[in-house]
Amino acid sequence: MSAxxxxxxxxxxxxxxxxxxxxxxxxxxxxxxxxxxxGSFEYELARAGAITRATAKDxxxxxxxxxxxxxxxxxxxxxxxxxxxxxxxxxxQAAQATAILPAALDLAAAGMISVQDAASSVVGMxxxxxxxxxxxxxVTDKLVRITSMSGYQASEFAVSLGKAASKxxxxxxxxxxxxxxMGLMRNTFTDAASAGTYYSRAVTxxxxxxxxxNAMQKLGVDFYEKGTRKSRQFLDVTVDLTxxxxxxxxxxxxxxxxxxxxxxxxxxxxAVSKAQITVEKEGRxxxxxxxxxxxxxxxxxxxxxxxxxxxxxxxLDTYEGQKTLLKGTMATLAIVTGQPITAMFKPIIASxxxxxxxxxxxxxxxxxGTKKLAxxxxxx
Numbered sequence: 270m271s272a273x274x275x276x277x278x279x280x281x282x283x284x285x286x287x288x289x290x291x292x293x294x295x296x297x298x299x300x301x302x303x304x305x306x307x308g309s310f311e312y313e314l315a316r317a318g319a320i321t322r323a324t325a326k327d328x329x330x331x332x333x334x335x336x337x338x339x340x341x342x343x344x345x346x347x348x349x350x351x352x353x354x355x356x357x358x359x360x361x362q363a364a365q366a367t368a369i370l371p372a373a374l375d376l377a378a379a380g381m382i383s384v385q386d387a388a389s390s391v392v393g394m395x396x397x398x399x400x401x402x403x404x405x406x407x408v409t410d411k412l413v414r415i416t417s418m419s420g421y422q423a424s425e426f427a428v429s430l431g432k433a434a435s436k437x438x439x440x441x442x443x444x445x446x447x448x449x450x451m452g453l454m455r456n457t458f459t460d461a462a463s464a465g466t467y468y469s470r471a472v473t474x475x476x477x478x479x480x481x482x483n484a485m486q487k488l489g490v491d492f493y494e495k496g497t498r499k500s501r502q503f504l505d506v507t508v509d510l511t512x513x514x515x516x517x518x519x520x521x522x523x524x525x526x527x528x529x530x531x532x533x534x535x536x537x538x539x540a541v542s543k544a545q546i547t548v549e550k551e552g553r554x555x556x557x558x559x560x561x562x563x564x565x566x567x568x569x570x571x572x573x574x575x576x577x578x579x580x581x582x583x584x585l586d587t588y589e590g591q592k593t594l595l596k597g598t599m600a601t602l603a604i605v606t607g608q609p610i611t612a613m614f615k616p617i618i619a620s621x622x623x624x625x626x627x628x629x630x631x632x633x634x635x636x637x638g639t640k641k642l643a644x645x646x647x648x649x
Contacts, residue, residue: 342378
């Protein structure tokens with residue numbers, strides 16, 4: 270073989286080696302990226318398992334639920350696992366958390382809020398109103414429905430529903446009454462946090478203030494049903510008061526409203542008395558007002574089944590929606606593909622960690638004088 274051919278052969282070998290090295294490096298980086306995706310999911314899943322005190326069987330349930338969420342929704346399995354952690358932190362066990370997760374994901378998608386906030390809102394409402402886990406979807410549908418009927422938005426649930434619900438549910442106020450009241454107040458540009466506070470104060474004032482009771486008695490309105498003495502719904506009471514106050518002077522009306530609702534909560538009377546909603550009846554748009562509007566609000570919430578799913582599907586049936594769905598699907602694919610790679614990398618990384626720890630221990634055993642001499646030599 271001539272020197273020229275040998276040289277050409279070596280050049281070709283070098284080129285092939287470089288290409289193969291590049292491919293190997295690319296494959297290695299790709300594998301690392303997949304492993305990182307799967308590893309991040311594994312970490313979040315382990316966190317959810319620790320919070321819910323999951324057994325090995327429970328861990329499989331949690332993993333399957335998170336992966337299923339990644340396939341069916343625009344959320345990644347990692348985001349679903351974060352939602353499971355929140356549900357666990359709120360006292361849900363693995364099976365309970367996975368049962369509530371789909372409803373929380375629907376609320377997150379429809380309300381364009383985080384999975385964690387959605388999970389917290391759903392569980393909070395279930396607990397305050399004494400509802401079962403199997404009613405999570407029903408609660409979610411009503412939460413979504415009120416956002417399409419009023420200015421009350423899902424992003425505001427976290428700062429307002431807790432205040433509104435926890436202090437009024439004890440007075441027999443339903444979820445529907447709370448949502449409608451909050452929606453009406455948001456329609457009058459009352460901020461969500463204040464709306465929750467004013468609503469709870471108004472209910473408290475009606476039930477515990479002697480001045481409020483005396484004022485209501487003069488008007489012939491009672492917060493409690495005759496005979497059973499069960500609490501009536503706040504909106505029904507307020508509608509009755511609105512009717513009774515017709516014909517009074519502004520001064521007299523203002524005094525009654527202040528005594529009954531409280532000085533800082535009387536804006537809630539304005540919101541309810543000016544309630545209105547536009548609906549389609551017999552093929553034409555009709556605007557209902559006052560008591561008729563409130564009745565329509567109740568009917569809309571009563572028939573809210575499927576509202577969250579419908580809202581989510583409408584959002585996803587767009588170009589941007591499909592891109593979002595694709596993003597979640599790609600994240601799911603990366604995790605599922607990367608899981609066996611993490612299993613392969615895990616012992617390698619563990620060995621490296623063990624080796625480095627051994628080096629650290631060796632360095633720690635070196636006398637201080639020797640370390641100083643080595644440091645000086647290194648600096649030199």
